[in-house]
Amino acid sequence: MKRLAVALAALTLGAAALAAPAVVSAWGNTGHRLIGVAAVRGLPGELPAFLRTPAAAAEVGELSREPDRSRGGGQPHDRERDTAHFVDMIEDGRIMTEQGMSIDALPRLKSEYDAALLAAGIKVDDAGYLPYAIMDGYQQLVRDFATWRVLYAAESRETDPGKRAWYREDRIRREALILRDMGYLGHFIGDGAQPHHTTIHYNGWNRDTPNPEGFTTSRQTHGQFEGAFTSRVARLDAVEAAMATPALDGFDLRARVPAYLKTTLAEVTPFYRLEKAGGFRDSDARGGAFVIARLAAGASELRDLFVLAWRDSADDAIGWPAVKVNEVEAGTADPWLAMYGDD
Numbered sequence: 001m002k003r004l005a006v007a008l009a010a011l012t013l014g015a016a017a018l019a020a021p022a023v024v025s026a027w028g029n030t031g032h033r034l035i036g037v038a039a040v041r042g043l044p045g046e047l048p049a050f051l052r053t054p055a056a057a058a059e060v061g062e063l064s065r066e067p068d069r070s071r072g073g074g075q076p077h078d079r080e081r082d083t084a085h086f087v088d089m090i091e092d093g094r095i096m097t098e099q100g101m102s103i104d105a106l107p108r109l110k111s112e113y114d115a116a117l118l119a120a121g122i123k124v125d126d127a128g129y130l131p132y133a134i135m136d137g138y139q140q141l142v143r144d145f146a147t148w149r150v151l152y153a154a155e156s157r158e159t160d161p162g163k164r165a166w167y168r169e170d171r172i173r174r175e176a177l178i179l180r181d182m183g184y185l186g187h188f189i190g191d192g193a194q195p196h197h198t199t200i201h202y203n204g205w206n207r208d209t210p211n212p213e214g215f216t217t218s219r220q221t222h223g224q225f226e227g228a229f230t231s232r233v234a235r236l237d238a239v240e241a242a243m244a245t246p247a248l249d250g251f252d253l254r255a256r257v258p259a260y261l262k263t264t265l266a267e268v269t270p271f272y273r274l275e276k277a278g279g280f281r282d283s284d285a286r287g288g289a290f291v292i293a294r295l296a297a298g299a300s301e302l303r304d305l306f307v308l309a310w311r312d313s314a315d316d317a318i319g320w321p322a323v324k325v326n327e328v329e330a331g332t333a334d335p336w337l338a339m340y341g342d343d
Helices: 008-017 028-041 054-063 077-085 110-119 130-157 161-193 221-233 236-242 253-265 268-276 285-313 325-330 336-340
Strands: none
Touching: 028 054, 028 161, 028 221, 028 236, 028 285, 054 161, 077 130, 077 161, 130 161, 130 253, 130 285, 130 325, 130 336, 161 253, 161 285, 161 336, 221 268, 221 285, 236 285, 253 285, 268 285
16 A cells, blocks of 8 residues: 544643554544544534534544545455545646646546546556545535535425425434535545645655755654644644635635645645754644644635535535425425435
């Protein structure tokens, strides 16, 4: 495998309450929890009330770890999913090599991406497909929210007791799925905030490339940074204080995801310079600030994507035969057949 990869109070207390994981993936357990919790705690009032609770924040924090915890199922399960956690770029944003495509020019479909990589002599398993995992997770969440909107509106208006009971039960099922899918999206957004998950220098400086600044080539670099060091220095209050203001205008998913990952890619060289200067030893304040900034970047992006997915869902259509969300919410369409089905 190329990449080897509790409460809310424990997150706030930081390392004293959390044991370092024996095997770490992006951010280990601490970082992924913090990103998920901080994102949910930052949600505005326009999102449903069931999401704006301490319980929901804790649940998303835990579920943000799930794509790592599901590893070990065998093949093809592991190989197909492991490569979702990263995308290896060179410094100018091309995938893997000078012959690789720019992350700004990703094909529409992952299958087309795979084919383009192979045509350039690049193995798909080496390159990773993190941008597609993020886009897929976002689009799934839009569908979840659209379904919830329809169920919630229908439940509030339905006069037939049997139908109303079914709407309620399905809404509750959907709420559990929403938390799960928020956690999964949170995991991949968290991966995208960790510089090692955006670069060919993912575990020490790549030994097959020039290293003019003499950066470490240790194969312990990745795990020590995102696991043990992060668990010592990361605190929820610090992450929340460092989060950016929402950036919700002019949203284009296919442009935003590469821009987010390139911002993280730009932190690769600063990471290695800081590592060389001893910034990730013990609980060095310089390294701690770097960790907090990266976790806050992930939490900010995740919060924004949650909000944007909610807004996008208002203009969606769901079910079969498809029913428009805004028509159901306005009370001008009956969604029963679209939701329950007509076999």
